Amino acid sequence: MQIVSAKELSHNQATYLIYGPPGMGKTSSIKSFPGKTLVLDVDRTTKVLKGEENIDIVYVSNTDTWDEWQKIIMELEEKYRGKYNNIVVDNISELERCLLSDLGSKGKNKGVPSQGDYQYMQFRIVNSLRYLKNLGANLIWTAWETDDLFTDSSGHQYNRSYPQINKKIMNNVLGLCDVVGRILIKEDGERGFVLSATNSTYAKNQLDDRKGCKQSELIINK
Template sequence: MKVIKATEINKPAALRILYAAPGMGKTSTLQYMPGRKLIIDLDGTSSVLSNKPDIDIVTLDDPYNPRESLPKLLKEIKDKHLDEYDSIALDNISELENAVLTEYGKKGNNNGVPGIQNYQQLQFFELDMIRYMKNWNKNIVITAWEQTDDFATESGQTFTRAYPQIRKPILSNVMGLALQVGRLQVSAKTGKRGIILTPSNAVFAKNQLDQREFCLQEDLFKEGDDNVSAEILPDEPS
């Protein structure tokens, strides 16, 4: 039995989930990742990073066959290019889900509609992909669109709850694999983009990297208990 003392545990590279409504600035946040960056563009929004330094962008060679082309790309990154980058982003997993389900539907026998078993296959595909990337020991960011629902507490209070657009059966599992889950929004008070890092009844979030409850967009990757942005966020949830 190999025993590791808690005092000897090295700080792991961070896996982050960043989510927001379309157009809020998820992709532009990726420019602030540390070091040399590789963006896996799945939703065609990487043009917002034009002329930014230290960023390379790759796309799937066959976007209509993501179940084969994404694992092939990830393996090529791991085997040939992993040492070239400090940070890697998958942008975004919500579009990946849509693309995979579309592929299943086109190749199935249900008039383009994916079958029940395809949703389960998608979920295992996603989790395998995330675990594979997490083991690279790099700064990994996975972006997602935001979705909402109405949530009632035991006391009868009702909240509009925001969370990443990831299949609900695996949402908790995905968030459990990440060290940080942040919701990006624009402050109605200041107009600045900020990220909520602490959970509430209205927001799915998580922060196991430091003590910050929220931060400015450009400060997300500046870890540290003393790095709290007091001028922004959170707006009161509706």
Template structure:
């Protein structure tokens, strides 16, 4: 067991864990250029070309045809692999999930479809992979994902469609619980500026336990301790989300 730490000496922002999610093309991978220090990007979705020319960024290619083997190799001696880096970027877990199920389908009886045990295996497998990354990586970890909508029911019985990272329900809550910050990346249609929503609502899954910001421009997302308000030109006003009352009902 590790030694007891005194809370007064602990740092909120040391070895942070952040998840950024959003539609393809909104700038999740490009946000890497705002990370201070030296960064290693695990390129799970072949989107690293947007990082070309950045001096403090290294890219670890990932063979999407054999994700299981690639992850096993990457996690072997992980602390030594990450030595000298300040940040690790796992980009992105939504693509990894799809590729993993494709690989499992190739090993099935018909060589295409997934079998029932694949889904329970995925829950244990993904949890083990991400827990290893989050627990063993002695540096900052940024994880990206595409976005999805899920149905939730509020305490008052209203049903909402909520934006959340695109990952299967069986592993999503566990992953989100490990993160310090979860932000939805959005683009202001009037200014084309990119922003990150950091405060959760019925319409958007987000959280920020590192500082008081509820939203920020994407170039400021890693600047902790900033002002809680940002210019409206950076982050568009979000609709509250369509809802309909389902009194006394639950999911």
């Protein structure tokens, strides 16, 4: 058993999840990440990163996703550990759908995923997150945004926004992240992240006391 004093803890590497509707600037935010960044492009939106010298891109197959995703995360450990400051999965919402689609295409239900396929996908997503957290880099997942009508214990109802992740694993995924940020655009066009939860927004920040930040200041060097 290894005991570490809390005084010695640092957050040189952390895990982030940023979410918002398509086109809000999640992928563009990658331009401001400090250091060298590797993007695992699932949803094919990395065209906005054209010309960026410190960003490398791997295009994840959106047809043979189940086998290729496993090979990619294993290769990151074997060949690329320590070579990047940031590893980005863009995005988890599409990754879920691609994994399910691939599993369904190999099944016996005319391409429709079975209940078992959903369970396979859920375990693969959570296990991938745990694995990638140990590669010595900031880990950043992007996700699309969804919403619902939430009723609290007192009977009050709220329109609640949160990342589009399978609900059976959403708390597990978000609980493994240090920061969950919702991207918004102000009236003047400036983009930024909400980092503090409200009744209508899922967000959190376990790294510092910021309740929000500019788009370019999500990850700050310590």
